Amino acid sequence: MRAALLIASLLCLAPAPARPAAPKPDSERQTQVLVIYATRRDAQLAVVGERDLPRLFEDGLDGRLDYYTEFIDPGRFEESDYQEALGAFLQKKYEDHRFDLIVAIGDEAVDFVRRYRRVFPGAPPLVYSGASRRLRRPVNSTGIIVEPNLWDTVTLAKTLDPQLTRLFAVSGLDSGPRALEKVLREQLAGRDPGIEIVYLTGLTTAALSERLATLPPHSAVYYLSVSRDSAGEYFHPLQYIERVVAAANAPTYSWVDSTMGLGVVGGSLKSQTAQVKAVANLGLSVLRGQPADFITVTVRDFNVVQVDWRQLQHWGLSESRVPAGAIVLYREPSPWVRYRSYVVGAFVVLLAQTALIAGLLVQRRRRRRAEDSLVESEAQLSASYRRIRDLGARLLKAQDSERSFIARELHDDIGQQLALIEMDVKLLGSGHDVDTGFAGAILERVQSVARSLRELSHRLHPARLRLIGLVAALKGLQAEMSHSVPISFTHENVPASLPAELTVCLFRVAQEALNNALKYSGAVHVSVTLTGQSDSVALSILDDGAGFDVAAAWGKGIGLATMRERVEAIGGTLMIHSTPGDGTRVDVTVPISAKEAGAIAV
Amino acid sequence: MAPSRTVESAVRPRVLLVDDNAAMLTRAAAALQATCTIVGTAMNGRGALEAAHTLHPDVIVLDISMPDMNGLEVAARLRGSGSTAAVVFLTVHEEDEFLDVARAAGGLGYVIKPRLTTDLAVAVRETSAGRRYGI
Numbered sequence: 144m145r146a147a148l149l150i151a152s153l154l155c156l157a158p159a160p161a162r163p164a165a166p167k168p169d170s171e172r173q174t175q176v177l178v179i180y181a182t183r184r185d186a187q188l189a190v191v192g193e194r195d196l197p198r199l200f201e202d203g204l205d206g207r208l209d210y211y212t213e214f215i216d217p218g219r220f221e222e223s224d225y226q227e228a229l230g231a232f233l234q235k236k237y238e239d240h241r242f243d244l245i246v247a248i249g250d251e252a253v254d255f256v257r258r259y260r261r262v263f264p265g266a267p268p269l270v271y272s273g274a275s276r277r278l279r280r281p282v283n284s285t286g287i288i289v290e291p292n293l294w295d296t297v298t299l300a301k302t303l304d305p306q307l308t309r310l311f312a313v314s315g316l317d318s319g320p321r322a323l324e325k326v327l328r329e330q331l332a333g334r335d336p337g338i339e340i341v342y343l344t345g346l347t348t349a350a351l352s353e354r355l356a357t358l359p360p361h362s363a364v365y366y367l368s369v370s371r372d373s374a375g376e377y378f379h380p381l382q383y384i385e386r387v388v389a390a391a392n393a394p395t396y397s398w399v400d401s402t403m404g405l406g407v408v409g410g411s412l413k414s415q416t417a418q419v420k421a422v423a424n425l426g427l428s429v430l431r432g433q434p435a436d437f438i439t440v441t442v443r444d445f446n447v448v449q450v451d452w453r454q455l456q457h458w459g460l461s462e463s464r465v466p467a468g469a470i471v472l473y474r475e476p477s478p479w480v481r482y483r484s485y486v487v488g489a490f491v492v493l494l495a496q497t498a499l500i501a502g503l504l505v506q507r508r509r510r511r512r513a514e515d516s517l518v519e520s521e522a523q524l525s526a527s528y529r530r531i532r533d534l535g536a537r538l539l540k541a542q543d544s545e546r547s548f549i550a551r552e553l554h555d556d557i558g559q560q561l562a563l564i565e566m567d568v569k570l571l572g573s574g575h576d577v578d579t580g581f582a583g584a585i586l587e588r589v590q591s592v593a594r595s596l597r598e599l600s601h602r603l604h605p606a607r608l609r610l611i612g613l614v615a616a617l618k619g620l621q622a623e624m625s626h627s628v629p630i631s632f633t634h635e636n637v638p639a640s641l642p643a644e645l646t647v648c649l650f651r652v653a654q655e656a657l658n659n660a661l662k663y664s665g666a667v668h669v670s671v672t673l674t675g676q677s678d679s680v681a682l683s684i685l686d687d688g689a690g691f692d693v694a695a696a697w698g699k700g701i702g703l704a705t706m707r708e709r710v711e712a713i714g715g716t717l718m719i720h721s722t723p724g725d726g727t728r729v730d731v732t733v734p735i736s737a738k739e740a741g742a743i744a745v
Numbered sequence: 746m747a748p749s750r751t752v753e754s755a756v757r758p759r760v761l762l763v764d765d766n767a768a769m770l771t772r773a774a775a776a777l778q779a780t781c782t783i784v785g786t787a788m789n790g791r792g793a794l795e796a797a798h799t800l801h802p803d804v805i806v807l808d809i810s811m812p813d814m815n816g817l818e819v820a821a822r823l824r825g826s827g828s829t830a831a832v833v834f835l836t837v838h839e840e841d842e843f844l845d846v847a848r849a850a851g852g853l854g855y856v857i858k859p860r861l862t863t864d865l866a867v868a869v870r871e872t873s874a875g876r877r878y879g880i
Contacts (some may be wrong), residue, residue, distance in 0.1 A: 590859070593837075593859070597837065606810060606838075607838065607840065607842065607843065609815070610809055610810065610815050610817055610838075610843070610846075611817065611842060611843060611845075611846040612846070615842045615843075615845060615846050616842070618842045618845075619840055619841075619842040622840075622841065622842070
């Protein structure tokens with residue numbers, strides 16, 4: 144029925160006017176090549192051939208190629224008169240063509256050309272790729288025999304899974320698949336693969352799926368080819384394999400490389416690219432003038448063991464069992480390889496963050512310290528402020544009492560005496576009689592006034608300190624104050640010239656300390672020591688008196704506080720060690736420059 | 746004894762008077778007039794150094810308390826500059842420690858001001874002859 148329709152349509156084409164073919168000289172004429180595939184148009188071998196053959200021929204012929212293709216597709220067109228009709232159709236189709244070469248791919252294409260070569264004008268030479276060694280070689284032809292190598296896949300399956308016990312070979316009803324099954328049986332004949340081969344041929348797709356889903360443990364599937372099932376449905380063999388893979392509960396193997404990536408574990412796979420290339424090379428040899436019959440037909444094996452890495456993982460097959468030299472495809476990069484840049488990036492970011500956090504922590508700690516020290520400084524400042532205010536108040540009080548003392552001294556003592564002198568001198572000048580001692584009395588009174596003034600002046604500021612220096616002034620102080628209690632004074636390495644503020648400071652401290660010792664301590668002996676050092680001068684005043692509570696004494700009176708203020712004002716330190724009942728020691732150290740330290744006082 | 750001192754000057758010493766108080770200078774001059782030649786007066790330490798340098802007196806009567814440079818320092822500088830004049834300190838300071846320092850500064854005589862009228866002429870005479878007085 145199908146064939147009859149085809150023939151009718153061909154006859155409709157027949158009356159079409161012939162193309163006016165302008166004969167061209169041989170040198171300019173394009174090389175005409177017709178390729179006839181035994182398969183359907185979308186079979187994988189045809190797809191690879193149509194992709195590669197025109198390019199390979201064009202490259203070999205410098206582009207002067209006129210290329211045609213036909214597909215026999217005997218799996219779907221089985222009628223006995225179909226091929227004859229096809230021959231008639233092609234005769235009509237190509238009556239104006241003069242092919243330089245016919246290429247036949249597949250045994251049935253070779254047989255077709257042998258039978259219908261006469262329809263092509265000039266009986267062009269034939270180059271072919273067959274599958275069976277039994278294929279009869281047509282005249283004026285050459286080719287290659289590429290037998291499906293089905294055995295190697297069986298051994299691969301056993302190699303990858305040593306525990307494998309059954310291999311289920313799946314094939315369909317059409318001639319091609321049946322031929323494959325036959326080849327497998329032949330190749331297994333007389334060999335022991337160590338496993339049982341179970342043929343699942345010509346089942347309905349539903350039955351096959353059910354069977355494949357319940358395979359016993361240690362099984363595998365060997366997909367040969369299915370283009371039609373027993374329900375009469377047609378399939379593309381490469382689409383059918385996806386059904387098989389989806390249904391099977393065991394790994395699926397194959398024998399041709401076009402199945403790779405469709406879910407099969409792999410196999411010893413025929414390379415269709417290599418096969419097509421070998422055919423093209425033969426064709427080019429013939430086109431270049433080599434008589435086809437002179438070229439030997441050879442049996443070629445284009446098989447390469449290939450495995451799909453993802454399927455190895457999926458079925459738990461160890462990659463270490465894959466034979467050496469096998470091609471492992473679709474290997475997924477390890478997480479490290481895949482995410483290396485992210486991992487490194489993340490690590491760098493992490494490091495940067497860590498550094499940042501560390502930096503912030505350090506910063507925070509510094510700030511806290513700074514804040515602590517600020518609080519401390521503020522406390523010190525505030526204490527210092529209170530002390531100064533307190534001291535200021537006490538100084539004002541002291542100044543007042545000092546002024547009142549001076550005023551009293553000037554008025555009550557010196558003023559009174561001067562008034563007496565004035566009266567006496569007036570009396571003397573008035574001519575009144577005075578006794579002989581009168582002038583002597585005036586002189587005595589004048590001397591007394593002078594003495595009072597000198598003492599007052601000295602009290603206000605020791606002039607001799609400025610004039611005669613610290614050591615001499617301290618000697619004077621020692622002499623002045625040694626009346627009731629003996630005071631010893633020793634000095635050592637004291638610089639000859641010291642800044643005035645330093646000598647005043649040390650003198651006043653000594654004066655105050657001695658005053659305190661003599662007034663309050665009841666000491667039996669007091670000693671003063673003045674020692675020059677390389678960068679300082681130290682003054683110590685010791686007594687063996689009653690001692691006092693130093694901490695309690697700071698807040699009272701003006702003496703101790705003034706001493707400390709004086710010493711600290713010129714950068715020195717004042718230490719007072721005293722325990723009630725155990726004497727007192729006052730230590731003062733004030734800094735001096737190297738220049739001052741150089742000259743020693745006599 | 747300085748070799749430059751002449752016989753005449755030993756009889757009537759040439760004296761430089763230094764004091765920051767004009768009345769005191771007048772009083773001192775009056776006390777010395779009979780026995781000495783007053784070659785000059787100065788009212789501060791710096792002036793004293795200049796006058797001593799140009800006038801070459803036999804004796805310098807030197808006050809201690811002066812505003813710019815005290816007499817002790819003037820005496821020390823004079824000695825440092827090679828002056829041969831005898832120095833007599835005329836001061837109100839009676840304390841012993843002043844005597845020590847005055848001696849150390851090169852003073853040959855020491856007279857306290859209340860005794861000016863009675864002691865100064867003697868001190869100048871003694872020191873001009875190379876002898877100490879009151880020190």
